Amino acid sequence: MTNTDVRLGSWEAVGLVASREVKTKMRSKAFIITTVATLVLLVGFALVMKLVGGGSDATVGVTTQTGALAEPVKATASRIGVSVDVKTVDEKAGRSQVADGSLDALVVSDGTDGKLRVVVKKDLDGNLRDALNVLAGQVALNVSIADLGGDPAQVQAAVAKASVDVEPLEKPYPYQSGQLVLGIVAGILIYMSLLLNGQMVAQGVVEEKSSRVVELLLSTIRPWQLMAGKVLGIGFVGLVQMVVIGGVGIVAALGLDVLSISTSAAVGTVVWLVVWYLLGFVMYSLVFAALGALVSRQEDVGGVITPALMFVIVGYVIGISVLPSDPDNTLAEVLSVIPVFAPTLMPMRLAMGGVPVWEAVVSVGLVLALIPALVWLSGRIYANAVMRSGARVKLKDALRPA
Incomplete structure (x- = not known):
């Protein structure tokens, strides 16, 4: 077998x-x-x-009196990681747009002292508040510099150029x-x-x-x-x-x-x-x-x-x-x-x-x-x-x- x-x-x-x-x-x-x-x-x-990454975090309106702040608003917000769209509007129209939600905030001037006031529907977003507070500080500093006889633009340019020199021991990966x-x-x-x-x-x-x-x-x-x-x-x-x-x-x-x-x-x-x-x-x-x-x-x-x-x-x-x-x-x-x-x-x-x-x-x-x-x-x-x-x-x- x-x-x-x-x-x-x-x-x-x-x-x-x-x-x-x-x-x-x-x-x-x-x-x-x-x-x-x-x-x-x-x-x-x-x-x-x-969809999320395609838009801005907030839309802010500026009036004809505060129109010069349009670019500073964007720049200040960008420094703290907030993306902002800025529109120039008439103050009355701007208030209406804030009311219907078209604008998140409207920046208006509070008089000759340069102090800023922000019009919102109910409350101001924390990140946007921080950005506008920084901007308000810059405006107040400019007013003080002008009162002392200085040139705010020149001072701001000097401040913008100021930075620390970083010396890394190892080259970081980007x-x-x-x-x-x-x-x-x-x-x-x-x-x-x-x-x-x-x-x-x-x-x-x-x-x-x-x-x-x-x-x-x-x-x-x-x-x-x-x-x-x-x-x-x-x-x-x-x-x-x-x-x-x-x-x-x-x-x-x-x-x-x-x-x-x-x-x-x-x-x-x-x-x-x-x-x-x-x-x-x-x-x-x-x-x-x-x-x-x-x-x-x-x-x-x-x-x-x-x-x-x-x-x-x-x-x-x-x-x-x-x-x-x-x-x-x-x-x-x-x-x-x-x-x-x-x-x-x-x-x-x-x-x-x-x-x-x-x-x-x-x-x-x-x-x-x-x-x-x-x-x-x-x-x-x-x-x-x-x-x-x-x-x-x-x-x-x-x-x-x-």
Whole structure:
């Protein structure tokens, strides 16, 4: 009696498992709904940014008596971060426009002493009040200078030219607001992709294990081939989703002129996003597949993968809470090079700019060096645990040689 080996070739088996995962996941309602919903949110966010960023913070009216203050009002408001439109109107018409909401404030002269009075409907916005208070101080100073026989314009010119000389020990990177926004969006996308697709791997392992499908599959292929095929298949689905979402998001942002960065910088961000998604997904999905094999019920998946998932969450939380206000934060810089935190932190820093080339190279190199070790370790755990049903398999038992 001859013993016929019905096992498939290594890569043929991996390819069959991967193609099965791709077909199943890309046709699922969850994949379609998640992709469409994310695209709608991104385009909607770009439209909101366009609408919010397109107008001024306030509209201020000046009369013929205070018309000379039109440019000083704009300049003073700009210095404290307030965008103001100024209109010259007749005082009576201006009061009517304040009443109907067309004007936020009307600046009128209170007499020959140069004191200013601001007409508002009910109350004056705090930022606008600060800007007009600064302006009132300048007007009062000009009056005092003129009373003393000086030239207010000459004094103001001298004051405007006065500044301190800054001597930086290190040249600062010129971060732009568009880069910071792009970094935040990149962090959110990579975090959501790792979170959803990584857990999908663990849930798929448990589903096959609990339904005993895995026993049938392992009669023709080896455990590591099943695990590798599942990781590659779901990873490819996530990659397609990432490229579509990232591409559409960048096109929408650039088309609506929301991001004030170059097209090459935007494309570079998408490329790095894809690279770090692939590195992060392969690294974490290997761990999730191994941990998923330890349990036999879907209810236990969350508990078994939570310790590994915490590294993804911690990296994301640090990035989203620290980097927007402090892009050069030392803790974030150090953690972004460590493999377990790099997939969430490094793409955010790269999108914001200013990352030394050696840091990007080292972070990628460390993850690439860790992946072969994870393949061996996860493969052993998966092979020893995936065929055991019932109670949760202890990690130390799964690590023992077969």
